[in-house]
Amino acid sequence: MADRQRVGTPVAITAIPVMLLAGACSFPVFAQSEVTFGLDSRFTDNARKADTNEDSDFETRAYLTAGYQTDPGRCNADFLGTLGYSWWQDDSFDSESFAEMDFQGDCELANQLYWEVDNNLREVNQDTRQSDTPDNRTRKNVFSTGPRYLWRLNDTNWLNLSARYANTEYDEPEETDSERYTGSIAWNHLFSSTFTGGLSISHSQTEFDYGAEVDVNSAQVTFENRWATTSLSGSVGVSEIETDYANTNQSSDGLVGQINLTRQINPSTEWYLNASRELTDRTSTLDLRFGEFEFNLRESITVENSVLSTGINKQFSDASSLNLDLYAYRSDYLESDEKEDKAGINARYSRQFSELTTGYLALGFDHLSYERDDTQDEVARLVIGAEHQATRDLSLLARVGHDTKSSDISSREYDENWVLVGLEYRLR
Numbered sequence: 211m212a213d214r215q216r217v218g219t220p221v222a223i224t225a226i227p228v229m230l231l232a233g234a235c236s237f238p239v240f241a242q243s244e245v246t247f248g249l250d251s252r253f254t255d256n257a258r259k260a261d262t263n264e265d266s267d268f269e270t271r272a273y274l275t276a277g278y279q280t281d282p283g284r285c286n287a288d289f290l291g292t293l294g295y296s297w298w299q300d301d302s303f304d305s306e307s308f309a310e311m312d313f314q315g316d317c318e319l320a321n322q323l324y325w326e327v328d329n330n331l332r333e334v335n336q337d338t339r340q341s342d343t344p345d346n347r348t349r350k351n352v353f354s355t356g357p358r359y360l361w362r363l364n365d366t367n368w369l370n371l372s373a374r375y376a377n378t379e380y381d382e383p384e385e386t387d388s389e390r391y392t393g394s395i396a397w398n399h400l401f402s403s404t405f406t407g408g409l410s411i412s413h414s415q416t417e418f419d420y421g422a423e424v425d426v427n428s429a430q431v432t433f434e435n436r437w438a439t440t441s442l443s444g445s446v447g448v449s450e451i452e453t454d455y456a457n458t459n460q461s462s463d464g465l466v467g468q469i470n471l472t473r474q475i476n477p478s479t480e481w482y483l484n485a486s487r488e489l490t491d492r493t494s495t496l497d498l499r500f501g502e503f504e505f506n507l508r509e510s511i512t513v514e515n516s517v518l519s520t521g522i523n524k525q526f527s528d529a530s531s532l533n534l535d536l537y538a539y540r541s542d543y544l545e546s547d548e549k550e551d552k553a554g555i556n557a558r559y560s561r562q563f564s565e566l567t568t569g570y571l572a573l574g575f576d577h578l579s580y581e582r583d584d585t586q587d588e589v590a591r592l593v594i595g596a597e598h599q600a601t602r603d604l605s606l607l608a609r610v611g612h613d614t615k616s617s618d619i620s621s622r623e624y625d626e627n628w629v630l631v632g633l634e635y636r637l638r
Contacts, residue, residue, distance in 0.1 A: 241280045241287075243638065248273045248294070250607060250632025257302035259341035259615070259624040268299040271632075273308075285317040291331075303344040308333070322360040329353045330498050336382065338506040338550060339580065339587070341615065341624060348507070349381040352495055354390075366400040378493035386511065388493040390416045396432065405435045410445065416491055422455035424491050424512055428466060444469035451489040453512050453545065462544050464489060464514065478525040485518045502554060502576075503539050510545030530561035549581040569596040585618040603636040 249272050257267040273294025280287045291311030298305055313329040331351045340346045354376035361369040376390040391414065398408035410432050416424040430447025446467035453460045468486040475481055488496060491512050492505040500517050521535035538553040554576035562568045574591035595609040609630040617623050 241278060243278045244276070245637040246275045246634050247637055248275065248632060248634045250630055252628055252630040254626055254628040256624055256626040257298070257300075257343075258345075259343055259613075259626055261621055261623045264624075265300070265302055267302040269296060270299070271296045271308075285315070287313070287315040289313045306344075319357075322362070324358045324360075325355070326358055327355045330495065332498060334497060334507075335504055336507045338504050338578070339622065341622070350497075351379045352493075352498065353377045356392075368398055370394075370396040370398065380507070386422075386493065387419045388416050388491070390414055390493070398432070404437065405433075407431070407433045410447075416493065418493075418511070422453065422511060425452045425454075426450070426489060430467060439474040441472050442470070449489045451491075451512055451544070460512075460545065462489060462512070462514070475522075478527075480523045481521070482523075483520045487514075487516045489514055500537070500539070502535075502537050502552070502556075504552075506541065506543070506548075506550060509541075509543040509548050512544045514542040514544060516540045528561070530559065533558045547582055551579045551581075553577050566599045567596065570594075587615060587617040587622060589613070589615045605634045607632040607634065 249270075251268060251270045253266065253268050255266045256264040257269075258265060271294055273292055275292045276289070278287065278289040289311070291309065291313075293307070293309045295307050296305060309331060310333065311329065311331045313327070315328075316324050316326040318324050329352070331349065333347045334350045335342055335346050336348050337346055354374055356372060356374035358370065358372040361371065363369065372392075372394050374390075374392040376392070377388075378390070379387045392412060393414075394410060394412035396408060396410040398406055400406055408431075409429070411429045412427075414426045416426075418424075426449060428447060428449040430445040432443075432445040434443040435441070444467060446465070448463065449466040450461060450463040464487075466487050466489060468488075469483065471483040473481045484500075486496070486500070488494070489512070490496060492507060492509070493511075496515055496517070497503050497505055500519060502519075503515075503517055505513070517537070517539045519535065519537040521533070524532040524534075526532070533556075535556045536554070539551070541550045543549070554574065556572070556574045558570060558572040560568060560570035570593075572591070572593040572595070574589075576587075576589040578587040578589070579585070591611070591613050593609055593611040595607070597608075598606045600606055607630070611628050611630075613624075613626045613628075615622065615624050
């Protein structure tokens, strides 16, 4: 949910050249930027999310949030990131810096030849069975770069050739870092002014620090169609994944694909549906593309993932809004006998009470099941929040929340109540 207790995690060194590239890419064009300083303090009556012997604590955070976007040009950059520091008054956890960021950049080196750079930094849970606390988190940084060439054969046919290098790093030493090399060729044909279809083949090779290698081959049919109020895109095909480690070879294959559907029901209501099935490894970016999805870093490397999410976004005439999201995920870890399922719902209703004050109510519920030991968990969340714009640049924040978790394993259960107050000041 949007009201997670942490913003992010310590900045990875890989992110530094990305920030420099953002400035370099944007030099020839105009840009939009914003920098905000934030300070908040949160009281919790169960800092460690424990089932017994709960300890209360205060967490205070100071942070800077920056957004940066260039106007379209030969080089483009889009950056959003947060950097801050967190203190725990009674030392429930170590005080530490935190950060998260998303960066996308590209430059047209020659006619239709582009060089692209992406960097995503997130804090992720290591063990999906355990609660979301600093002790269970690690930072995940994914840096990728490479060329892409768009070869127009004629007015209705073109080839998209790309090569990509990606580096995934986890903060904790026991997690597995990887380097990924990906190459793809895609042919697209313009069947009509609104419909495009084609074929795509790709190969990726992922090398892990401890010596394992994972190869994935994929061939898919791609499609995209746009109507007045609806857009549909996706792909369907077959994929094979092969793992080679310590003179042991294991392979799996199956149907893969993805669908992205968006429909504007009326001027104030939008509906979406996203689905994906992939054969991949846990260092991929699937958990970045689907916000509620999590890899279990304690399980085997290769995994078959199936994800489905749908929801609506509604704007009402009184300036209030409703966001409703439903999702279901399955992870089948191919080198072990574990399957994890997660289904849930997030709902948020916000309303403007006055010209300067907005309030909201957010609800969430997750049902999780684990096949290996046949256990189930249920997590429920409630947040009530308000924001008051005291001046043009200063906003005051207040939130209260309750989280609860029930489980077949009593040690995984907890109840937590928390209160947060803070401010945000726009520096530019």
